[in-house]
Amino acid sequence: MSVKKIEIMDTTLRDGEQTSSVSFSASEKLTIAILLLEELKVDRIEIASARVSEGEFQAVKEITNWAAEHDYLDKVEVLSFVDNGISINWMVEAGAKVQNLLTKGSLNHLTHQLKKTSSQHFKEISEVIKLGQDKGVVTNVYLEDWSNGMRNSKAYVYEFLDFLATQPIKRIMLPDTLGVLTPEESYAFVKEIKDTYPNLHFDFHGHNDYDLGVANVMSALQAGADGLHLTINGMGERAGNAPMSSTIAVINDFMPELTTGVNEKMLYTVCKLVENFSGVVIPSNKPIIGANVFTQTAGIHADGDNKNNLYFSDLMPERFGRKRQYALGKSSGKANIQKNLQQLGLQLNDEDLKKVTQRIIELGDKKQVVTKEDLPYIISDVLDRTYEEKIKINSYVLTHSKGLKPSTTVSLTIEEETFEENAQGDGQFDAFMNAIRSVFKRKGTILPDLIDYAVRIPPGSRSDALCETIITWKYPEKEFKTRGLDSDQTVSAIKATEKMLNIVVN
Known part of the structure; x- marks a missing residue:
């Protein structure tokens, strides 16, 4: 069976930064960019929107300077606009060589926001693509509101794609801008387009407004999408974008016909760094990267892990640079405690283990979870009682x-x-x-x-x-x-x- 390589483009530094109250400094952007390309090994990164601010310009310049020195410049992309070349000039001055040109992917946006005809829009797009070409800038094209375009103005979308097929562009990018697609629609729309234009490269850009981001990504891949846009921790506007960590795990575990170059083992490290820089806390139950997702709390689960790993799945924490933990609380039993003792290199006889278990249950009624680090203190407290309580x-x-x-x-x-x-x-x-x-x-x-x-x-x-x-x-x-x-x-x-x-x- 041939395996298809899926391009992964991370847009944390552009679309992810649209998360409410998030603004990375130039040094933070450079640090994240280096980690994404050198450690996580994504194929491309979208780092900014052109013309936003002087601070954004300096951040892009720092990243492109570093990327040029390390042969990554063709992997660094900037969102640009149909603005008679103003964005391209901004990019070129900042050292960027790949533009992601934002265009209108639905008739509704074209008519009511731009108030232009399709021929007018296409003419202006072709001029921008030509300007970019003249200045050595590679062009990818975003079809903004493409999902609603496929629902409500499919003829316009195909007219647009027919036009783009004649242009010197590298990729066409299909965003579910408002996060409204279902998995069934994601599959049907992408398949229809990919069947019609088999030789064009299509990226899928999913949002998570209905918590369907990962499911839609999976459907788009099954339909033949060539690339994905993802963000660290699912950051992005409103409910955010399809998250990098869950998507990579899904591809690796459920789609053997596909592969990515992403280094799973670095996912947690990069996610924690972005959490610290952004100030947006990762929910404790967020798959793959949440604090609790590799923690067994129920004693019966720890007992099952002792007996042929009955509660293990393919989502082994070591894949992501993490370790399985066994919570200590009122619902944990001797098996949880034994697992923690093993990790600490400690052993107790059955009688002492029973005393410690009872003490943890008592503490669990007051304090929901007792940590592994608490365990030596609990043991010394319990085993210290060598007297009759008078x-x-x-x-x-x-x-x-x-x-x-x-x-x-x-x-x-x-x-x-x-x-x-x-x-x-x-x-x-x-x-x-x-x-x-x-x-x-x-x-x-x-x-x-x-x-x-x-x-x-x-x-x-x-x-x-x-x-x-x-x-x-x-x-x-x-x-x-x-x-x-x-x-x-x-x-x-x-x-x-x-x-x-x-x-x-x-």
């Missing part, structure tokens, strides 16, 4: 008000006898300790001195991370440490103190 802190109220001394009211049970105490202190935890000391003073028990108090959270965690408090206690004859774990720092210190009290009375 003391239980039942409840407490911690108050902190500006201008007033912090105070605590605490209730605790000591061997089935309940005590309640109130105290003030220099801080909430100090007030808590003063209340506890008052209770034990009445019991005739001297508590150890607190000589060190350390708080830490897992590296890279957020403000809702689990917090481990390690307190060092000292009697005249010995020192010992206790740990507390909670998403609240003061509560984690109280839990460490509860452990100390149980050690003291055992």
Whole structure:
């Protein structure tokens, strides 16, 4: 079976930049352009619209200077307009050599926006193509609103294509400008055109207004499209364009008769960089590149992965430079925990694993997902409990008000006898300790001195991370440490103190 190579043109820096509130700096554009061509290995990049601004001109100039030095200039394209050569002059001055000429692909646009006849429009287009040719500029042609043109003015579209077939152009580009096509229409329209003009090169440019961008791309390819226009993270106007990551995965997995030169392994890296530069956050459930898409949460899935990879598919994270993760929460079981322990190089016996599982379930009721980085803290917290629990802190109220001394009211049970105490202190935890000391003073028990108090959270965690408090206690004859774990720092210190009290009375 012969395999057809599909040209991939990335338009993140032009069409993708039309995402609301997104504007890349010149240095960001150059960085993205280099990554797209050298690392992701797309065939072409559309980097700007001609005549937009002086800043855009400088950005194009930086990219074309770099592209000329590295033999990529024929892969760098700029959107131009039917404007008597003004766009071409702008491009040539900026160093660009390929124009993507924006023309009208529907009679509705031609009549109501340009207010011209088809012959007038075609004549002006041919003049621009000739001007470009004279200045060494290669021309591709966009048929703006082509999808509605095929629906409502097909005769005009074919008149236009008959004209373009006589012109010295390289590609004809078919945009679903408003994102209105269905997969069935995408297939029918592209096939009809490709059957009529088998020797012309046609690109399909899909938008995602009905969330059909990838499906329409797949249909267009099945119908014979020669190239695709895609954007990183599906960026673009309104609901965005067909996304690079999902489209490449679909081609590689479901269309063996087609191939692209795109380097799958770099998709995630490039997507994350564009996320950072654009400020547009990738949804956590976005296929291929979302934070959660390679995370198993249900324990039964992790168990199945242990038993012949029952929940694996062709979408293996390693393909995209990522790793499978196993979430820790109230719906995870021992299998999830074992997977995370393996990644950390840790082992637990069955009894300890059961204790850790129960603790994670308890934490999951308060904190939806526990991270792998939290796991060592949870293990140390659980396995630290080598005593009989004779003391239980039942409840407490911690108050902190500006201008007033912090105070605590605490209730605790000591061997089935309940005590309640109130105290003030220099801080909430100090007030808590003063209340506890008052209770034990009445019991005739001297508590150890607190000589060190350390708080830490897992590296890279957020403000809702689990917090481990390690307190060092000292009697005249010995020192010992206790740990507390909670998403609240003061509560984690109280839990460490509860452990100390149980050690003291055992």
